[in-house]
Amino acid sequence: MGLRLKPSLSVDARGYMCPYPIILLSLSIKNVDEGGVVEVRATDPAFERDVISWASETGHEILELNRSGEEIVALIRRVK
Amino acid sequence: MSSGGSGSLAIIVRSDNPESVYPALIIASTAASMGVKVEVFFTFWGLRVLVKGGIESVERKLREAIGGEPRGIPPLSMLLEMARKSGVEIYACSTTIQAMGLNEGNLIEGCPIVGAATFVHKHVSGGSRILVF
Structure with missing residues:
Protein backbone atom coordinates (compact mmCIF):
# COMPACT_ATOMS: atom_id res chain seq x y z
CA MET A 1 0.00 0.00 0.00
CA GLY A 2 1.28 3.41 -0.94
CA LEU A 3 0.34 6.64 0.65
CA ARG A 4 -3.31 6.95 1.52
CA LEU A 5 -4.92 9.18 -1.08
CA LYS A 6 -6.43 12.27 0.33
CA PRO A 7 -9.85 13.00 -1.13
CA SER A 8 -10.72 16.55 -2.12
CA LEU A 9 -14.27 15.87 -1.03
CA SER A 10 -15.98 13.22 1.09
CA VAL A 11 -19.64 12.37 0.76
CA ASP A 12 -21.72 10.23 3.05
CA ALA A 13 -24.48 8.21 1.39
CA ARG A 14 -24.76 5.68 4.18
CA GLY A 15 -28.30 4.59 4.89
CA TYR A 16 -29.57 5.52 1.43
CA MET A 17 -30.34 3.12 -1.34
CA CYS A 18 -30.16 3.45 -5.13
CA PRO A 19 -30.06 5.94 -6.77
CA TYR A 20 -28.95 8.29 -3.98
CA PRO A 21 -25.27 7.22 -3.66
CA ILE A 22 -24.65 7.44 -7.41
CA ILE A 23 -26.51 10.73 -7.82
CA LEU A 24 -24.68 12.20 -4.85
CA LEU A 25 -21.36 11.10 -6.35
CA SER A 26 -22.31 12.48 -9.74
CA LEU A 27 -23.29 15.88 -8.32
CA SER A 28 -20.29 16.01 -5.99
CA ILE A 29 -17.63 15.24 -8.56
CA LYS A 30 -18.63 18.42 -10.40
CA ASN A 31 -17.41 20.33 -7.35
CA VAL A 32 -13.82 19.10 -7.49
CA ASP A 33 -11.18 20.10 -10.02
CA GLU A 34 -10.02 17.74 -12.73
CA GLY A 35 -7.70 15.22 -11.07
CA GLY A 36 -9.43 15.74 -7.72
CA VAL A 37 -10.66 12.78 -5.73
CA VAL A 38 -14.10 12.17 -4.25
CA GLU A 39 -14.62 9.66 -1.47
CA VAL A 40 -18.05 8.08 -1.16
CA ARG A 41 -19.22 6.02 1.80
CA ALA A 42 -22.30 3.91 1.15
CA THR A 43 -24.18 1.00 2.64
CA ASP A 44 -26.34 0.20 -0.39
CA PRO A 45 -24.98 -3.23 -1.37
CA ALA A 46 -25.63 -2.39 -5.04
CA PHE A 47 -23.24 0.53 -4.88
CA GLU A 48 -20.19 -1.69 -5.33
CA ARG A 49 -21.35 -2.80 -8.79
CA ASP A 50 -23.16 0.41 -9.64
CA VAL A 51 -20.13 2.63 -9.15
CA ILE A 52 -18.14 0.46 -11.57
CA SER A 53 -20.86 0.87 -14.21
CA TRP A 54 -21.13 4.59 -13.51
CA ALA A 55 -17.37 5.07 -13.88
CA SER A 56 -17.34 3.02 -17.06
CA GLU A 57 -19.99 5.30 -18.60
CA THR A 58 -18.67 8.62 -17.35
CA GLY A 59 -14.95 7.94 -17.75
CA HIS A 60 -14.04 8.84 -14.18
CA GLU A 61 -11.45 6.60 -12.54
CA ILE A 62 -12.01 4.35 -9.56
CA LEU A 63 -8.84 4.45 -7.48
CA GLU A 64 -10.08 2.32 -4.61
CA LEU A 65 -13.17 0.31 -3.90
CA ASN A 66 -13.31 -1.44 -0.57
CA ARG A 67 -15.98 -3.10 1.46
CA SER A 68 -15.76 -3.43 5.20
CA GLY A 69 -18.78 -5.13 6.69
CA GLU A 70 -21.80 -3.27 5.35
CA GLU A 71 -19.85 -0.20 4.40
CA ILE A 72 -18.46 0.37 0.92
CA VAL A 73 -15.88 3.08 0.40
CA ALA A 74 -14.98 4.28 -3.09
CA LEU A 75 -12.32 6.76 -4.12
CA ILE A 76 -12.98 8.23 -7.53
CA ARG A 77 -10.76 10.59 -9.47
CA ARG A 78 -12.36 13.19 -11.69
CA VAL A 79 -10.95 12.63 -15.16
CA LYS A 80 -12.63 15.37 -17.15
CA MET B 1 -17.96 -0.33 -22.42
CA SER B 2 -16.48 3.05 -22.76
CA SER B 3 -16.54 6.46 -21.31
CA GLY B 4 -18.19 9.60 -22.42
CA GLY B 5 -21.84 8.94 -21.66
CA SER B 6 -24.07 9.24 -24.65
CA GLY B 7 -27.46 8.65 -26.11
CA SER B 8 -30.82 9.90 -25.05
CA LEU B 9 -33.66 8.43 -23.10
CA ALA B 10 -37.32 9.41 -23.19
CA ILE B 11 -39.50 8.23 -20.34
CA ILE B 12 -43.29 8.31 -20.44
CA VAL B 13 -45.03 8.23 -17.07
CA ARG B 14 -48.76 7.55 -17.42
CA SER B 15 -49.56 6.47 -13.88
CA ASP B 16 -49.27 8.14 -10.50
CA ASN B 17 -48.81 4.84 -8.71
CA PRO B 18 -45.58 4.66 -6.72
CA GLU B 19 -44.44 1.60 -8.67
CA SER B 20 -44.47 3.71 -11.82
CA VAL B 21 -43.28 7.06 -10.56
CA TYR B 22 -40.35 5.99 -8.37
CA PRO B 23 -38.65 3.66 -10.88
CA ALA B 24 -39.18 6.22 -13.65
CA LEU B 25 -37.40 8.94 -11.67
CA ILE B 26 -34.73 6.58 -10.35
CA ILE B 27 -33.83 5.48 -13.89
CA ALA B 28 -34.10 9.07 -15.15
CA SER B 29 -31.79 10.58 -12.55
CA THR B 30 -29.29 7.74 -12.76
CA ALA B 31 -29.13 7.86 -16.55
CA ALA B 32 -28.61 11.63 -16.44
CA SER B 33 -25.81 11.16 -13.91
CA MET B 34 -24.14 8.82 -16.43
CA GLY B 35 -24.20 11.36 -19.22
CA VAL B 36 -27.43 10.34 -20.94
CA LYS B 37 -29.78 13.11 -22.05
CA VAL B 38 -33.09 12.39 -20.34
CA GLU B 39 -36.58 13.78 -20.73
CA VAL B 40 -39.61 12.61 -18.78
CA PHE B 41 -43.06 13.16 -20.23
CA PHE B 42 -45.96 12.94 -17.76
CA THR B 43 -49.31 12.05 -19.29
CA PHE B 44 -52.75 10.85 -18.16
CA TRP B 45 -52.69 9.84 -14.50
CA GLY B 46 -48.98 10.41 -14.47
CA LEU B 47 -49.66 14.12 -14.86
CA ARG B 48 -51.08 14.15 -11.33
CA VAL B 49 -47.49 13.93 -10.10
CA LEU B 50 -46.83 17.40 -11.50
CA VAL B 51 -49.99 18.96 -10.07
CA LYS B 52 -49.23 20.88 -6.88
CA GLY B 53 -49.61 18.44 -3.97
CA GLY B 54 -49.27 15.47 -6.32
CA ILE B 55 -45.83 14.44 -5.09
CA GLU B 56 -47.08 14.29 -1.50
CA SER B 57 -50.00 12.18 -2.68
CA VAL B 58 -47.67 9.61 -4.33
CA GLU B 59 -45.50 9.54 -1.17
CA ARG B 60 -48.63 8.92 0.90
CA LYS B 61 -49.68 6.05 -1.38
CA LEU B 62 -46.27 4.44 -0.93
CA ARG B 63 -46.45 4.76 2.87
CA GLU B 64 -49.91 3.18 2.81
CA ALA B 65 -48.73 0.34 0.58
CA ILE B 66 -45.71 -0.39 2.75
CA GLY B 67 -47.50 0.24 6.02
CA GLY B 68 -45.00 2.81 7.30
CA GLU B 69 -42.10 4.99 6.27
CA PRO B 70 -40.15 3.59 3.31
CA ARG B 71 -36.55 2.94 4.33
CA GLY B 72 -33.52 3.97 2.30
CA ILE B 73 -35.42 5.45 -0.64
CA PRO B 74 -35.23 9.23 -0.93
CA PRO B 75 -38.51 11.14 -0.64
CA LEU B 76 -40.08 11.70 -4.06
CA SER B 77 -39.61 15.46 -3.76
CA MET B 78 -35.88 14.92 -3.23
CA LEU B 79 -35.74 12.40 -6.07
CA LEU B 80 -37.32 14.93 -8.41
CA GLU B 81 -34.89 17.61 -7.27
CA MET B 82 -31.92 15.26 -7.75
CA ALA B 83 -33.21 14.33 -11.20
CA VAL B 120 -42.13 12.44 -31.66
CA HIS B 121 -39.82 15.03 -33.16
CA LYS B 122 -37.34 14.84 -30.30
CA HIS B 123 -37.38 11.16 -29.57
CA VAL B 124 -38.90 8.99 -32.26
CA SER B 125 -37.23 10.79 -35.16
CA GLY B 126 -34.14 11.37 -33.05
CA GLY B 127 -33.76 7.71 -32.14
CA SER B 128 -33.99 7.92 -28.34
CA ARG B 129 -34.56 4.85 -26.24
CA ILE B 130 -38.12 5.07 -24.88
CA LEU B 131 -39.36 3.63 -21.60
CA VAL B 132 -43.00 3.62 -20.52
CA PHE B 133 -44.06 3.45 -16.87
Missing part, protein backbone atom coordinates in the same frame (compact mmCIF):
# COMPACT_ATOMS: atom_id res chain seq x y z
CA ARG B 84 -33.43 17.97 -12.20
CA LYS B 85 -30.02 18.82 -10.76
CA SER B 86 -28.62 15.93 -12.78
CA GLY B 87 -30.08 17.45 -15.94
CA VAL B 88 -33.38 15.60 -16.36
CA GLU B 89 -36.02 17.66 -18.13
CA ILE B 90 -39.66 17.27 -17.15
CA TYR B 91 -42.60 17.83 -19.51
CA ALA B 92 -46.35 17.92 -19.01
CA CYS B 93 -48.81 16.60 -21.59
CA SER B 94 -51.02 19.35 -23.02
CA THR B 95 -53.97 17.13 -23.86
CA THR B 96 -54.12 15.71 -20.34
CA ILE B 97 -54.04 19.20 -18.87
CA GLN B 98 -56.99 20.19 -21.03
CA ALA B 99 -58.87 16.95 -20.30
CA MET B 100 -58.49 17.39 -16.56
CA GLY B 101 -59.51 21.05 -16.66
CA LEU B 102 -56.09 22.19 -15.43
CA ASN B 103 -53.75 24.95 -16.49
CA GLU B 104 -50.06 25.74 -16.12
CA GLY B 105 -50.74 27.45 -12.79
CA ASN B 106 -51.85 24.14 -11.27
CA LEU B 107 -48.48 22.55 -11.97
CA ILE B 108 -45.27 22.67 -9.98
CA GLU B 109 -42.59 24.99 -11.36
CA GLY B 110 -40.48 24.15 -14.37
CA CYS B 111 -42.66 21.73 -16.32
CA PRO B 112 -43.11 22.96 -19.89
CA ILE B 113 -46.35 21.85 -21.54
CA VAL B 114 -45.84 19.99 -24.80
CA GLY B 115 -47.78 17.77 -27.18
CA ALA B 116 -47.13 14.57 -29.04
CA ALA B 117 -45.47 16.26 -32.01
CA THR B 118 -42.72 17.63 -29.79
CA PHE B 119 -42.18 14.21 -28.28
Whole structure:
Protein backbone atom coordinates (compact mmCIF):
# COMPACT_ATOMS: atom_id res chain seq x y z
CA MET A 1 0.00 0.00 0.00
CA GLY A 2 1.28 3.41 -0.94
CA LEU A 3 0.34 6.64 0.65
CA ARG A 4 -3.31 6.95 1.52
CA LEU A 5 -4.92 9.18 -1.08
CA LYS A 6 -6.43 12.27 0.33
CA PRO A 7 -9.85 13.00 -1.13
CA SER A 8 -10.72 16.55 -2.12
CA LEU A 9 -14.27 15.87 -1.03
CA SER A 10 -15.98 13.22 1.09
CA VAL A 11 -19.64 12.37 0.76
CA ASP A 12 -21.72 10.23 3.05
CA ALA A 13 -24.48 8.21 1.39
CA ARG A 14 -24.76 5.68 4.18
CA GLY A 15 -28.30 4.59 4.89
CA TYR A 16 -29.57 5.52 1.43
CA MET A 17 -30.34 3.12 -1.34
CA CYS A 18 -30.16 3.45 -5.13
CA PRO A 19 -30.06 5.94 -6.77
CA TYR A 20 -28.95 8.29 -3.98
CA PRO A 21 -25.27 7.22 -3.66
CA ILE A 22 -24.65 7.44 -7.41
CA ILE A 23 -26.51 10.73 -7.82
CA LEU A 24 -24.68 12.20 -4.85
CA LEU A 25 -21.36 11.10 -6.35
CA SER A 26 -22.31 12.48 -9.74
CA LEU A 27 -23.29 15.88 -8.32
CA SER A 28 -20.29 16.01 -5.99
CA ILE A 29 -17.63 15.24 -8.56
CA LYS A 30 -18.63 18.42 -10.40
CA ASN A 31 -17.41 20.33 -7.35
CA VAL A 32 -13.82 19.10 -7.49
CA ASP A 33 -11.18 20.10 -10.02
CA GLU A 34 -10.02 17.74 -12.73
CA GLY A 35 -7.70 15.22 -11.07
CA GLY A 36 -9.43 15.74 -7.72
CA VAL A 37 -10.66 12.78 -5.73
CA VAL A 38 -14.10 12.17 -4.25
CA GLU A 39 -14.62 9.66 -1.47
CA VAL A 40 -18.05 8.08 -1.16
CA ARG A 41 -19.22 6.02 1.80
CA ALA A 42 -22.30 3.91 1.15
CA THR A 43 -24.18 1.00 2.64
CA ASP A 44 -26.34 0.20 -0.39
CA PRO A 45 -24.98 -3.23 -1.37
CA ALA A 46 -25.63 -2.39 -5.04
CA PHE A 47 -23.24 0.53 -4.88
CA GLU A 48 -20.19 -1.69 -5.33
CA ARG A 49 -21.35 -2.80 -8.79
CA ASP A 50 -23.16 0.41 -9.64
CA VAL A 51 -20.13 2.63 -9.15
CA ILE A 52 -18.14 0.46 -11.57
CA SER A 53 -20.86 0.87 -14.21
CA TRP A 54 -21.13 4.59 -13.51
CA ALA A 55 -17.37 5.07 -13.88
CA SER A 56 -17.34 3.02 -17.06
CA GLU A 57 -19.99 5.30 -18.60
CA THR A 58 -18.67 8.62 -17.35
CA GLY A 59 -14.95 7.94 -17.75
CA HIS A 60 -14.04 8.84 -14.18
CA GLU A 61 -11.45 6.60 -12.54
CA ILE A 62 -12.01 4.35 -9.56
CA LEU A 63 -8.84 4.45 -7.48
CA GLU A 64 -10.08 2.32 -4.61
CA LEU A 65 -13.17 0.31 -3.90
CA ASN A 66 -13.31 -1.44 -0.57
CA ARG A 67 -15.98 -3.10 1.46
CA SER A 68 -15.76 -3.43 5.20
CA GLY A 69 -18.78 -5.13 6.69
CA GLU A 70 -21.80 -3.27 5.35
CA GLU A 71 -19.85 -0.20 4.40
CA ILE A 72 -18.46 0.37 0.92
CA VAL A 73 -15.88 3.08 0.40
CA ALA A 74 -14.98 4.28 -3.09
CA LEU A 75 -12.32 6.76 -4.12
CA ILE A 76 -12.98 8.23 -7.53
CA ARG A 77 -10.76 10.59 -9.47
CA ARG A 78 -12.36 13.19 -11.69
CA VAL A 79 -10.95 12.63 -15.16
CA LYS A 80 -12.63 15.37 -17.15
CA MET B 1 -17.96 -0.33 -22.42
CA SER B 2 -16.48 3.05 -22.76
CA SER B 3 -16.54 6.46 -21.31
CA GLY B 4 -18.19 9.60 -22.42
CA GLY B 5 -21.84 8.94 -21.66
CA SER B 6 -24.07 9.24 -24.65
CA GLY B 7 -27.46 8.65 -26.11
CA SER B 8 -30.82 9.90 -25.05
CA LEU B 9 -33.66 8.43 -23.10
CA ALA B 10 -37.32 9.41 -23.19
CA ILE B 11 -39.50 8.23 -20.34
CA ILE B 12 -43.29 8.31 -20.44
CA VAL B 13 -45.03 8.23 -17.07
CA ARG B 14 -48.76 7.55 -17.42
CA SER B 15 -49.56 6.47 -13.88
CA ASP B 16 -49.27 8.14 -10.50
CA ASN B 17 -48.81 4.84 -8.71
CA PRO B 18 -45.58 4.66 -6.72
CA GLU B 19 -44.44 1.60 -8.67
CA SER B 20 -44.47 3.71 -11.82
CA VAL B 21 -43.28 7.06 -10.56
CA TYR B 22 -40.35 5.99 -8.37
CA PRO B 23 -38.65 3.66 -10.88
CA ALA B 24 -39.18 6.22 -13.65
CA LEU B 25 -37.40 8.94 -11.67
CA ILE B 26 -34.73 6.58 -10.35
CA ILE B 27 -33.83 5.48 -13.89
CA ALA B 28 -34.10 9.07 -15.15
CA SER B 29 -31.79 10.58 -12.55
CA THR B 30 -29.29 7.74 -12.76
CA ALA B 31 -29.13 7.86 -16.55
CA ALA B 32 -28.61 11.63 -16.44
CA SER B 33 -25.81 11.16 -13.91
CA MET B 34 -24.14 8.82 -16.43
CA GLY B 35 -24.20 11.36 -19.22
CA VAL B 36 -27.43 10.34 -20.94
CA LYS B 37 -29.78 13.11 -22.05
CA VAL B 38 -33.09 12.39 -20.34
CA GLU B 39 -36.58 13.78 -20.73
CA VAL B 40 -39.61 12.61 -18.78
CA PHE B 41 -43.06 13.16 -20.23
CA PHE B 42 -45.96 12.94 -17.76
CA THR B 43 -49.31 12.05 -19.29
CA PHE B 44 -52.75 10.85 -18.16
CA TRP B 45 -52.69 9.84 -14.50
CA GLY B 46 -48.98 10.41 -14.47
CA LEU B 47 -49.66 14.12 -14.86
CA ARG B 48 -51.08 14.15 -11.33
CA VAL B 49 -47.49 13.93 -10.10
CA LEU B 50 -46.83 17.40 -11.50
CA VAL B 51 -49.99 18.96 -10.07
CA LYS B 52 -49.23 20.88 -6.88
CA GLY B 53 -49.61 18.44 -3.97
CA GLY B 54 -49.27 15.47 -6.32
CA ILE B 55 -45.83 14.44 -5.09
CA GLU B 56 -47.08 14.29 -1.50
CA SER B 57 -50.00 12.18 -2.68
CA VAL B 58 -47.67 9.61 -4.33
CA GLU B 59 -45.50 9.54 -1.17
CA ARG B 60 -48.63 8.92 0.90
CA LYS B 61 -49.68 6.05 -1.38
CA LEU B 62 -46.27 4.44 -0.93
CA ARG B 63 -46.45 4.76 2.87
CA GLU B 64 -49.91 3.18 2.81
CA ALA B 65 -48.73 0.34 0.58
CA ILE B 66 -45.71 -0.39 2.75
CA GLY B 67 -47.50 0.24 6.02
CA GLY B 68 -45.00 2.81 7.30
CA GLU B 69 -42.10 4.99 6.27
CA PRO B 70 -40.15 3.59 3.31
CA ARG B 71 -36.55 2.94 4.33
CA GLY B 72 -33.52 3.97 2.30
CA ILE B 73 -35.42 5.45 -0.64
CA PRO B 74 -35.23 9.23 -0.93
CA PRO B 75 -38.51 11.14 -0.64
CA LEU B 76 -40.08 11.70 -4.06
CA SER B 77 -39.61 15.46 -3.76
CA MET B 78 -35.88 14.92 -3.23
CA LEU B 79 -35.74 12.40 -6.07
CA LEU B 80 -37.32 14.93 -8.41
CA GLU B 81 -34.89 17.61 -7.27
CA MET B 82 -31.92 15.26 -7.75
CA ALA B 83 -33.21 14.33 -11.20
CA ARG B 84 -33.43 17.97 -12.20
CA LYS B 85 -30.02 18.82 -10.76
CA SER B 86 -28.62 15.93 -12.78
CA GLY B 87 -30.08 17.45 -15.94
CA VAL B 88 -33.38 15.60 -16.36
CA GLU B 89 -36.02 17.66 -18.13
CA ILE B 90 -39.66 17.27 -17.15
CA TYR B 91 -42.60 17.83 -19.51
CA ALA B 92 -46.35 17.92 -19.01
CA CYS B 93 -48.81 16.60 -21.59
CA SER B 94 -51.02 19.35 -23.02
CA THR B 95 -53.97 17.13 -23.86
CA THR B 96 -54.12 15.71 -20.34
CA ILE B 97 -54.04 19.20 -18.87
CA GLN B 98 -56.99 20.19 -21.03
CA ALA B 99 -58.87 16.95 -20.30
CA MET B 100 -58.49 17.39 -16.56
CA GLY B 101 -59.51 21.05 -16.66
CA LEU B 102 -56.09 22.19 -15.43
CA ASN B 103 -53.75 24.95 -16.49
CA GLU B 104 -50.06 25.74 -16.12
CA GLY B 105 -50.74 27.45 -12.79
CA ASN B 106 -51.85 24.14 -11.27
CA LEU B 107 -48.48 22.55 -11.97
CA ILE B 108 -45.27 22.67 -9.98
CA GLU B 109 -42.59 24.99 -11.36
CA GLY B 110 -40.48 24.15 -14.37
CA CYS B 111 -42.66 21.73 -16.32
CA PRO B 112 -43.11 22.96 -19.89
CA ILE B 113 -46.35 21.85 -21.54
CA VAL B 114 -45.84 19.99 -24.80
CA GLY B 115 -47.78 17.77 -27.18
CA ALA B 116 -47.13 14.57 -29.04
CA ALA B 117 -45.47 16.26 -32.01
CA THR B 118 -42.72 17.63 -29.79
CA PHE B 119 -42.18 14.21 -28.28
CA VAL B 120 -42.13 12.44 -31.66
CA HIS B 121 -39.82 15.03 -33.16
CA LYS B 122 -37.34 14.84 -30.30
CA HIS B 123 -37.38 11.16 -29.57
CA VAL B 124 -38.90 8.99 -32.26
CA SER B 125 -37.23 10.79 -35.16
CA GLY B 126 -34.14 11.37 -33.05
CA GLY B 127 -33.76 7.71 -32.14
CA SER B 128 -33.99 7.92 -28.34
CA ARG B 129 -34.56 4.85 -26.24
CA ILE B 130 -38.12 5.07 -24.88
CA LEU B 131 -39.36 3.63 -21.60
CA VAL B 132 -43.00 3.62 -20.52
CA PHE B 133 -44.06 3.45 -16.87
